[in-house]
């Protein structure tokens with residue numbers, strides 16, 4: 001696979017900074033954004049400069065390091081950490097990887113006795129503790145890469161020569177540390193020499209499919225056709241789609257899966273046409289604390305993304321708008337979930353629990 005530019009990277013040591021590929025500028029501009037404060041990371045997550053569930057989690061982990069590397073006069077280490085993590089938790093609500101990564105960072109630091117001292121830490125202690133956090137953030141990023149590689153390896157056998165594969169939103173390299181989840185399966189099949197074709201839904205309103213997935217697949221030399229979201233049913237009816245594969249933002253204990261708005265409609269269409277519908281996601285995307293998808297918080301975004309996205313007014317002033325960023329696909333519409341540990345098939349509570 002031809003390599004896609006790095007989604008995010010820690011630059012330097014301590015103090016250091018987080019370099020993000022600014023995804024709001026793709027596909028026309030390939031530009032990086034250097035985040036030197038936790039506020040800049042929060043803003044980048046909120047405004048989708050970095051997006052995709054695993055990448056959001058990794059960015060937040062580095063955001064914690066940025067917050068902690070600044071020497072302040074007040075607060076104990078635990079208080080500061082808690083404040084920074086809560087702040088980052090408020091950036092976006094749906095992708096559980098964000099909460100998973102922040103919980104992991106907190107747990108790591110709070111297992112250090114020095115972090116529990118009630119007093120303000122000396123700058124030496126703070127430096128040592130921040131180094132532990134940096135190692136943890138780097139580990140989260142490294143493990144994500146391994147999980148994506150494994151997902152690709154495990155899922156590749158589902159793709160056969162001559163297949164048409166439809167995907168929605170972007171679950172690629174850009175959405176993770178590298179390789180992606182749904183797209184990792186495609187990259188892996190491509191590396192094995194399989195000949196298949198991808199249909200990428202454009203993914204209204206923010207066009208992650210058009211701007212990011214079509215771009216990524218082109219870069220990797222994979223055959224791709226861009227579709228408006230409302231064309232998916234037609235290509236299925238024409239018999240050109242043999243499989244759907246998407247990523248996930250949060251998977252409940254019973255397999256109900258939140259992903260980009262429009263995923264549910266694609267799953268219903270796939271069912272109506274007898275086409276297998278797969279979800280690809282690492283274990284960090286499972287939220288076993290909730291029994292089903294009704295408990296997944298769905299992000300509501302600015303109406304202007306619909307009425308004047310990308311700088312052109314396309315709706316009358318004052319019109320009421322509904323803009324949920326995600327929907328939930330019920331487990332019964334999902335043929336299987338590809339994780340780094342194997343294929344969960346069928347996607348049900350019993351098999352998820354034992355995986």
Ligand code: MRU
Nearest residue numbers: 051052053169171175247248260
């Ligand atoms: O709003 P976004 O662009 O962050 O939404 C991203 C998605 O819905 C992806 O499909 C999901 O996070 C999986 S990424 C491997």
